[in-house]
Amino acid sequence: MTPPLSDTERRTDRPESDERTEQPTEEPLRNATVCVVGLGYVGLPLAVGFAQADYRVIGFDVDDSKVETLQNGVDTTGDLSDSAVLDGDITYTTDAAAVRDADYVLVTVPTPVEDERPNLAFIESAAETVGKHLTRDTTVVLESTVYPGVTREEFAPAIEDASGLEAGEDFFVAYSPERATPGDGEHSLDSVVKVVGGQNDAVLENVAALYESVVDTGVHRAPSIEVAEACKVVENVQRDVNIALMNELSMALEKMDIDTHDVLEAAGTKWNFHDYRPGLVGGHCIPVDPYFFAHRAKESGADPELILTSRDVNESMPDHVAELTIKALNDGHKTLCESRVLVLGVSYKPNVGDIRSSKVANVIDRLHQYGIDVVGYDPHADDDAVEQTFGIDVQESLSFADFDGVILATPHAEFDDLDLGNVATALGDDPALIDVAGAFDADDATDHGFVYRRV
Structure with a gap:
């Protein structure tokens, strides 16, 4: 196996003439330098995966704090071990000039929606940043989720404008949709089929070979970039x-x-x-x-x-969960404005700590409208972030005392062994139990005196 490039072997001597170059298809891949732009829950595992496969890797992000944390060997996603983030020849930086040393640039920036419309601002910014430092013969792969047409119609032209280079002649573009699943160690980078679309056949084969060197389950070659974009x-x-x-x-x-x-x-x-x-x-x-x-x-x-x-x-489901809670409290003869409810799990999915885009926040907001006092407990989420984001108090250790009801909103593994008998005893008479995930047995819950509702 060819070792990664040393600092003295970095590709800084690329042609600066106007001669047209061909997309390389037989380049020794392990000699390549891969730059990952955006080190979130998609980009960081991608960067680490290539480093562990003996590539020289540059991890670029604009977040100074995140980069400093990674430089100190601390995982910022919760999906990797601390030791993994420094495993292999990997450099974390906020210096965009590092892009010029890359043979492949993989862009993994967020693509949010605002007012039900796609916001491509992060992609446009990344394209400009990459373009300003791009050298000839580099292949740029967009991994961010987009609608069909963005890579050719928005992303590549933005790079061209910033670089003065021509896509397909001086540099090359491809699309490979990210398929990361936070909190799911079983379906990691090397175990999920990669879909790749390239601007031509040569680019497709080159990028497919790159991913095949790190993905055990193989690569699906899409017939076009647009097919790859649409599939995600x-x-x-x-x-x-x-x-x-x-x-x-x-x-x-x-x-x-x-x-x-x-x-x-x-x-x-x-x-x-x-x-x-x-x-x-x-x-x-x-x-x-x-x-x-x-x-x-x-x-x-x-x-x-x-x-x-x-x-x-x-989008209507948070209101439905809140309505189930209100009905259960009423059926238990509770006064809503005097009720206290404990929410178990506030992150957006089980066994992760990410509270961004969690619909539990909408449930809590609805309950607050009825004057219900809501307290949260989540063994994975950051307590300070929960308090600030959701506007609720949080428990550092789980206690059911002095509550009128419980909502199991996000079924973390830590809640699998809850003893409903002990929970009911701590809660008192006719407590409400709202089971969003259907994790409990209905007969068991009612036998222990709960006013039980599940979605």
Whole structure:
């Protein structure tokens, strides 16, 4: 295996003439330098993965604090070990000039949605930064989630404007959608198939070979950049629509006084029934990506009615959870404005500490409108951040004393072994238990005196 480049071997002697160069397809990959732009929950594992595969890696981010933390060998995502962030030939920096040393630049910046419209500001900024320091023959791969057309129509032209170079002649572009799943160690970079689209066949093969050197499960070569872009948003559109169906069924079945989980258990005995469950839909992907697809669909003259209706259904779920809580408190003869409710888990998904884009915040806001005092407990989230973001007090250690009800909002593994008998004893008479994830047995809960509701 060829060792990574030393500092004296860095590619700073690239041609500066106007001669057109061909995309290299046989370059010894292990000699390549990879620069990852954006060191969040996508970019950092990507940078570490390439470093562990014996590449020379540059990790660039504009966040001084984050870079300093990484330089000190501390993981900033919660998905890696501290030792991993300094494993291999990896350098963390806020100096954008480091881009000029890279053979491959992988861009993994956020792509949020504002007022249901895609915000490409981070991509535009990254393209400008990369372009200012880009050298000839570099391949730039966008990994951020976008709608079809962004790489060719927005990203590459922005790099051209900043660099004075021409895409496809002086530098090369490709798209490979990130498929990171925070908190899921089973599906990491090396174990999830990578989809790649290139601006031409040579670029496609070159970038595919790069990813094949770090991904054990292989690479899917998409026939175009646009197919690769579309596949990412379609993955999450499908999930969002299916969850919305379950949420709509759940709300309707609740009106019929029929337990949704009992229905799904029975329906699941048919071999072709797909197992989706109702619940809160938060995070950075599933609630966001449908708006990317819908934006491009409407620009193209299509009407993504089902997709947008599904979004509306899922956005209504925090109100539904709050309503279940209020009904349970009322059924337990509690006075709402005097009630105290403990929320277990406030992050957007189980076993991670990320509270950004968590729909639990919307549940809490709704309960506050009824004068209900809400306290949170989350063994993964930062307590100070929870207090500031959600506007609630938090427990450092779990206690059920002096509460009128409990909402299991995010089913972290730490809650798997809760003894409902002990919980009920600590809570007092007719306590409410709202089970968003359906983690508890309904009969067990009612046998212990809970006014039990589940989504």
